[in-house]
Amino acid sequence: MSRRKSVSKEWEVRASTLARKTNNLIRDIIQNLQVEPNPEKQLIALSVGDPTTFGNLNPPEQVLQAVRESVDLHTSRGYGPSYGYPEARRAVAQYSAHQGDVSPDDVILCSGCSHAIEMAITVLADSGQNILVPKPGFMIYKTLAEGLGIELKYYRLLPHQQWKIDLEDLECQIDDDTAAIVVINPSNPCGSVYTKEHLSDVLDIASRNKIPIIADEIYEHMVFSGNEFSAISSLSKDVPVLTCGGLTKRFLVPGWRMGWVIVHDRQNVFGKEVRKGLTNLSARIVGPNTIVQRALPSILSLTPQSFFDDVILFIENNAKMAYDMLRRVVGLRPTMPQGAMYMMIEIKMAQLTDIKDDLDFVERLMCEQSVFCLPGKCFEYPNYMRIVLTVPNDILREACKRIDAFCRDHAAQRENIKAVDNFAVTLPADEEVYCENEVPSVL
Ligand SMILES: Cc1ncc(COP(=O)(O)O)c(C=O)c1O
Structure with a gap:
């Protein structure tokens, strides 16, 4: 009573x-x-x-037109399923084929990638558990986890090795309460892009320790010449991966708040519970905005390469x-x-x-x-x-x-320092991109 x-x-x-x-x-x-x-x-x-x-930088006309047309649809105004309309989820599944086999049922639409990350964290971790995140890394993880009593443990990135993951440190951070390893690739703030081999090393650690991965791939495909983007889920044999993505950066529409979580679980480690958990969690905001959901099939298929x-x-x-x-x-x-x-x-x-x-x-x-x-x-x-x-x-x-x-x-030693006015866009072939700067005779 x-x-x-x-x-x-x-x-x-x-x-x-x-x-x-x-x-x-x-x-x-x-x-x-x-x-x-x-x-x-x-x-x-x-x-x-x-x-x-x-x-x-502006989205292409096809993307703007798709949203204009969506506004006129009476079907873009009502409540949708909290995990997203089937056509929109199908479009994301097709668009994400590079991640491995993705069916519309593996896709849950979210309000931006931040929300996708929140769903991924909260479906895997309870208060008292921890998630491993890169340092330096995007700080939304701290914002989302700490209030819920989920601890952040940091693994090191190596500044002199193009910000690769310090694999030894990563493995050392895992303990009995670790609920997930977060991998941000390509990285904010570092701009690093990991090779298949490096991602496979991370997967080996996750597999040995039986820890799922949260893959933050909001910058997927955004790589410079000479680099290749690989989705970590596409390389996983047994480690379950929740991939978080969205329209935000690649389509230049951060304010539209359209993101998604994609469940990759080849060996059915998550079983029904985690998928059901994601559906349950999606009910908390009753799904992302339906104007962009209705436009998604066109946005994802008509944007020219x-x-x-x-x-x-x-x-x-x-x-x-x-x-x-x-x-x-x-x-x-x-x-x-x-x-x-x-x-x-x-x-x-x-x-x-x-x-x-x-x-x-x-x-x-x-x-x-x-x-x-x-x-x-x-x-x-x-x-x-x-x-x-x-x-x-x-x-x-x-x-x-x-x-x-x-x-x-503010230079400690001012002699021989010239202003940097001219620059060459093309780097010399033998340039080490993370080399020490070349200012001579300075401390
Ligand atoms: C690594 C990373 N993940 C997620 C996000 C959040 O994306 P969204 O704006 O779609 O919530 C950002 C935004 O800057 C980011 O840099």
Whole structure:
């Protein structure tokens, strides 16, 4: 029998534990910045992982038309099945054939990839368990898991080996409470793309320890020339994989919030329970928006390959330009990315005077040069910063020049440092993309 509430004198309404423990590290850090841009220079934000920010990259006409037509359908306005309309799930299954055998029943539509990740985490992990995530890695995992009492354990990525996974460290992190290993490929923030062999090594570890994988492949296919994207699920013989994807990055429509989880379970390890669990969880938001669901079959089948090729070429050229400029800047060591839309840059504090750490670097860069980059602190990875490569080319070039000017102003040793004005888009053939920067005679 329920007891009646005792009469209290004062209001006492508290936010739930989940609400209090849910934080977005990137937003928290950005909101707490105490700095204003230099009023004499126009602000250039290289911080936002949204390819639509500058208006230079747009979805193809076929995609826009599919949504226009969907708006006119009376069938795009009602409630759909919480896991998605069958036609839309069939379209995603066909589009995802490179991941292995995918049937429409393996697909659950979600509200963006973040929601897909939430579903994957919450269907596999309980409070008190942990999931393994890469460091540095995308911080949505922290936002989604910690409030639920699911611990994050970090495995190392290797900055001097093109951000490959430190396999030994990964295996060491697994314990009796590990519910899943998260693999982000291509990576935010590193821009790394893993080879089949490397992914197979990760699968071997998962198989030996009987741990399922959550594959974050929101940047699938977004790889630069000379690299190949492989879906980890396509290589798995026994390890069950929940692949999280969506329209967001590849189709340049992050605001449309259309994502999906795809269940890959060749040996029926998940059985019925995990699939049923995903269906149960989908009921929490009654499915993603139906306008985009109705347009999905056209979006996924009519977008021309040339659109994807053009976008990735644009990002790759930007990456080459930024890499070639920044590797010559005193105090910086960028890593040339292999895909996605970001570049990680090490800040060599010893080569700069009066800069305390990465946060101090980005704050002062903002005050003095009106360029804003995300500090490594946002990825719990000190002495680095991340820039976004979807910015218009001339703006990115201007930003790199200003970063160079800033670093020269703060260089510990100032002789022999030239401004980085010219750059060659083509890297020399023998260039090691993660080599030390070439500024001579600096600490
Ligand atoms: C690695 C990674 N996963 C997931 C997401 C979330 O994607 P969405 O905007 O579709 O929720 C992002 C967004 O930046 C991302 O970088």
